[in-house]
Amino acid sequence: MARAVRHEAGSGTPPAGSGLRWRLGWTRFWWMVGFGLLGVQLVRIQVLQAPALQAYALGIHYQLRTLPAERGKILDRFGQPLAMDVPGYDVIATPHVLAADHPRRAARALARVLPFPAARIAAVIDRRNSWYALLARDVSPATARKVAALNLPGVSLEAVSGRDYPDGSLAAQVLGFVGSGDRGLAGVEAAYNRWLAGTPGRERVAVDAYGQTLPQWSRLLQAPRPGDSVELTIDPAIQAVAQHWLDWGVKRVHANGGTVIILNPHTGAVLALANAPTFNPNRFWTAKPQDLVDQAVQDPVPPGSIFKPVTVSAALNLGLVTPDTLFDTRGYKIVDGVRIDDWKPGGWGWITLTRGLAYSSDQVFMDLALKLGVAHFYRYVRRFGFFHPSGVGLPGDSNGVWLPASQVNAVDLATMGFGQGMAVTPMQVVAAVATVVNHGVMMQPRIVRAIIGPGNRVVRRYGPRVESRPVAAGVAAEVEGMMVKEATYGTGVPADLPGYIIGGKTGTAQQIVHGRTSNHVFVSSYLGFGPYPHPRFLMLVMINHPRGALFYGDQVAAPVWQKIGMFLMHYWHIAPYAGPHNGGG
Template sequence: MAGRPYSARRPISHRRPAELARGGHGHQETADPRRRMAALSAILLVAVFGLGARLVELQVRQGPQLAAAAVSQQVQQITIPATRGLILDDQGQVLAGNVPTYDVFAAPNQIPATERLREATQLAPVLNLPANQLVQLLTKPLAFEYLAKGQSAQVESQLQRLNLAGIGSIQGETRYYGPGPVPGTTLASDVLGFVNASGQGQYGLEGYYNSVLSGKAGRQSVVNDLQGNPVVLGSAPQQPAVNGRNLQTSLDASIQASVEKDLAAEVKKVNGSSGTMIVMNVHSGGIVAWADYPSYNANNYATEPVKLFRDAGVADLYEPGSVGKVLTFAGALNRHVITPTETFDETGQVTVQGWTIRDWDLRAHGVISMNWVLEDSLNVGAVHIEQWEGARPFYNNMQAFGIGHPTGIDLAGASNQPLPAFSQLQPIQLATASFGQGYVTTPIQMLAAVNAVANGGVWVQPHVVTAITGGGQPTTYIKPKTHRVISAATAQTLSQMMVGVVDVPGGSGFEARIWPTWKGEIAGKTGTSSVSNGQGVYGNNTIDSFTEFFPASNPQFSMLCIIRNPQVPAPQREGAYDAAPTSKLVTQQLIDRFKLQP
């Protein structure tokens, strides 16, 4: 009966099974769990629909971005290094090359803790590292740790024999330069330069042609496996490395070694501060040899004094002294202002704007020829020649020979100081310029100027590289710039006057003679310039020099030798006594090397 109190009902234990199935207290207890299941199913259904909607959102709308983010966390770009191009001498001998090196690494998580001390002890003498330092590296909780970089093939061979667990290497390349003739140096380091730890060329050819030599690194996509090891993705885009191109130079390794050895010996002999010597091919302008002393070891550049990297041949500005008289005579001869045999009364001094200029020997020479002015290197005669030629033509002649203009030499670090504007020059400045004082130039600028006389009056751009080869490209041949400065006839006349500097008794270049075989074939000029303190005050230090070309009848080679600040008694502190004999030694080497005949 409906609405009856639970107490009026028949006891549940006395009901029939059919009654329990149809109603009463038995029906209520069975329906409650079903409602809970239904509610739970509804909740799950809503969650499934929500999750599905979220998956659709992630897959359809955000899928590309999330996929890219996942890949970016697993895929990395590995650099494929390019092989640096070689630098070769004129015979194909490698001056700057590459040797294999090895970066040694450890996988500490693959080395049992009980083996770390033993492996460190075995590695220490091979890698030249303290064992306790290696133990610290091998104990790190890492999958990869560098132990030593840039190791030699010998070290790699020793490691292979040890065959230690968790130790490996990655092969690379390191720039290598051959040994020089002077202890502690590499051959042609001043002209070659070096490559630093970042792979960038520094100084010399390495610096100037860095982009050509270095090539272009490649790229490869890789993904890390579960152990963190890189695995190349075969389907991933790859950019292969483009190797650097090679430089074919005009340098001759044999002559280069002779120049370095002879220059170093002379600088030491006179206790000079430094020296520079350059040898050039007269007609092509190609540099045959180029040396500074002191020099350095390019293989160990990191431990060398930085001041040694500066190449004085292109970077140091100096007053050329009486070598500059070659240009003074060239301009006057070319304008027919003087002739070799023309005479005048040389009084031993001349006054310009209140300044008195004297000859080196402080005496009058009487009536002498232009030949003798050059042979005995007389300053007073040079001043008169400049005055007879005229200020403007004299100034223009200096510019035509390249004074104050960059040569375009293909070496890093070249300096240049333009001549003052003509309107700013005083007569005294032009007078001192006639004998190579009061203006500055670099050694290569001065040699290029003198070389124009040897080359029949045509200035030719000095250069070291003759061709660029390799790299999958056609060979590029270097064509130097040229321009005529003086006539061929003037050049021939001046050449013979310069022969007199060497051969005539009393000529200042007597130490450069190679008699009797080469008598009449060495054309030269000495120079001894006083060193200024930068404020127009000149002290006792000198820069001694000698320039020459030969054979005079058919010039093949020109050269300039400079010895700075020789510490010897004053009479021997001249280019005639240090630079000239050094040039003679190199001339003899050139004659033998190229089998020249007078």
């Protein structure tokens, strides 16, 4: 007999349909959670991250490139380039593309036109996961055309500008050089970088999957602005001759180096500034550190007797002496119990101040310095442009090295009177002594004439500028005449230019080595002007640490001065026995 089975509520066994509904409910719940999370993710990607992702996507197909500005030229005083940009190209590879298309064959083809062996090129382009490699930097347009003719997929050319110094080492320390990022690192390139550099431009370029540029999709955003040119006061012919004879003079006495400065004393214009050793700025990275130093402005040294015109000018201007004042020279002087020897044992006996300068008597100038006293001596030193950089317009322009006035004793003052016990730059001495030739008016030395913009527009002009008036014109004329006598019958005779009247002063200074004055390391100099009575130039020849039997200024520097000086007379067509019509400015 069939029995009816009744399920009572609360018995714990669900009906068959309810389990299915339960599972469907959980399924719907998780579907809703999943779709909710997906929606959140879509909102995050399509709304919140959209700008960043869009920029990333554009970056895959578009690149923002900097367009280098053409750097301004550095010109000589005649407007001819001493430094300029020349067109060049970087050779770029996409190794990911080349690796899929016989990289060894591409390397052999590139090696035929690039100055690198095939194995070296292959090592660069056989990087399958790389999208960029620089194969060659700043190749010439001719080489670039050969690379383009290979028609290699994955190899492209990018236009760049390279710096060229057409005259090689001519005025190398003056010009300086340019490093990465088109930034001047030395010389005029550094000092006037903000004018020379120009303003880079920008462009957005499209690239294909191989990294090749698609010109039809490129867009110029900002055109580059070329830099301004800098016109110097340098005369290239005079500069070349100065470098030639300086190099000769340095080798002749086996010296460490030297410098030559040729200045127009009436305008302050530097006509030549040469240093030895030197370097080629086209390959500046091969130079030794000492080759890069501009000794004329960066390297203070004891000036020795070429400083004596400053001391005598101060004493004459204060009325303490006259050119005919007598001095009893004995070859030494006792100062506060310290014996200071003159360069000539025994001295010359009683001599005038004029002969004291001509014979370069250290004792006479000890007496003058002590007559002046520290306060007057330092006041005139400052008037003559010491204690601060020369302001010629080159980087590293030094103040020189001087004791504070409060620490100067009688011995210090006596030795300073003849150019020892301090250190100054050659440019400071040249600018100071040029005052004597320029009627007591000190001109600011300068090596830049003008900044020239596009279309030869003068952006800024650097004309002659009076720095100070240290002494009266009459005093300057007296010192100038005394220097003529020094060159006529004194220590400067070896610098004589036959047929011309010149004035000058020799110098032989003891260098400071390890904090002490050396008796074996010298700075040998000759500082002179010509032709008298209307000098057209003032020239300093300074040679550092000559080795051997020759070390006095008249033996070492004067012969170099003579050779350059004679060239100048011929170059400017100055007739022998210069008269009033032979001057110039």
